[in-house]
Amino acid sequence: MTQKQWKSRTASVIIALAALGAINLPQLADTKAIAQTPSVEPLCNETDIKQYIQQLNEFEKFENVNFNALVACNSKAVPALIKALENQDEDFRIITIAALGEIGTKAAPAVPLLTKSLEDTSKDVRVMAVHALKQIGQNPVRPLVQALKSKNLIIRYRAAKALGQFGIEARHAVPALLKTALKDTSAKVSYAAVNALREINAAIIIYESIDIFELDLCTTCSDSSHISRTVKKRLSANSPVMCRIPAIGDLLRWKCPRVQRVNNNGR
Missing domain, CATH: 1.25.10.10 (Leucine-rich Repeat Variant)
Structure with missing residues (x-):
């Protein structure tokens, strides 16, 4: 059964239940809205990726959805994340390294800089870099x-x-x-x-x-x-x-x- 068929059949069942009084109309409205809501895919053009990264570096705008969007953008986000590794803020470098690790093997172009991060003055950065390299397939x-x-x-x-x-x-x-x-x-x-x-x-x-x-x-x-x-x-x-x-x-x-x-x- 396709997703479209499943949604259609589910909606039919709910409508029938509503007609019988088994559920009320607000529930029906919510369910219909859910059934009609498409899955949201992150925008992965250069501008959007830069915005995700910038907002991860701003305390008042920090949201996990930006991190998840970068990971979902996969290899498209790697060049910008590599550039972000040059940032001097320790926490931001950790976030950047974590994103590259979550992307996995598609983040292979970042291996040289991640390897360099193994010599970072911050132990937390070094630990995260080791973990990311393992995820990419380059266990140091x-x-x-x-x-x-x-x-x-x-x-x-x-x-x-x-x-x-x-x-x-x-x-x-x-x-x-x-x-x-x-x-x-x-x-x-x-x-x-x-x-x-x-x-x-x-x-x-x-x-x-x-x-x-x-x-x-x-x-x-x-x-x-x-x-x-x-x-x-x-x-x-x-x-x-x-x-x-x-x-x-x-x-x-x-x-x-x-x-x-x-x-x-x-x-």
């Missing part, structure tokens, strides 16, 4: 894990150090850090592995301890620990508007501890 963690076995000391050291900078997104590298880098013959590599494990473990604890809907404090952390202070600080802070986007709020839990999730329609 895997080659770094392999690099831990390199014969070149400098390569092993840089790989261990980089993994620590990826936080929660490098959690799958923990076994390799424990079995390989931590036992490295070079004290420099071993030290980098210790720091990486500390960073990753802290990120995992914070990520898993924050219940974004209920927790008032981190009950699994020591009150004297840096982790506990970080969790409490995040829980008491106002979450940035970008946290309303599930792709961001679900990943950056330490940045978005208390946030009301919205659906794909921006509600």
Whole structure:
């Protein structure tokens, strides 16, 4: 049965029910309106895409529908999103990277700049960049894990150090850090592995301890620990508007501890 036939048959049933008094006319009017409402597709010309991006960068105009529209525009939005990565605002770069990740493989032209974002001074930007690269099909963690076995000391050291900078997104590298880098013959590599494990473990604890809907404090952390202070600080802070986007709020839990999730329609 086609969608048109289904709507027609549904409307006929409702009209019959209305005639029998089973439903009232306001209900009928609402149902007929729904049946006649076409699905709204986002406009994806250059001007509209720029407007979506601009409004995501303006607090008072921020709406999830703009983010969803960019993702729906798919590859058409990629050039403008790549340009937007040059913005100096940290939260806006995170939003831009998240959109590219949600677009997926069609965002492949953004891989060079996303790879560059792995060296961003913001850890949140780095974590989001790793996640986006994974969604696009360019997992940066895997080659770094392999690099831990390199014969070149400098390569092993840089790989261990980089993994620590990826936080929660490098959690799958923990076994390799424990079995390989931590036992490295070079004290420099071993030290980098210790720091990486500390960073990753802290990120995992914070990520898993924050219940974004209920927790008032981190009950699994020591009150004297840096982790506990970080969790409490995040829980008491106002979450940035970008946290309303599930792709961001679900990943950056330490940045978005208390946030009301919205659906794909921006509600």
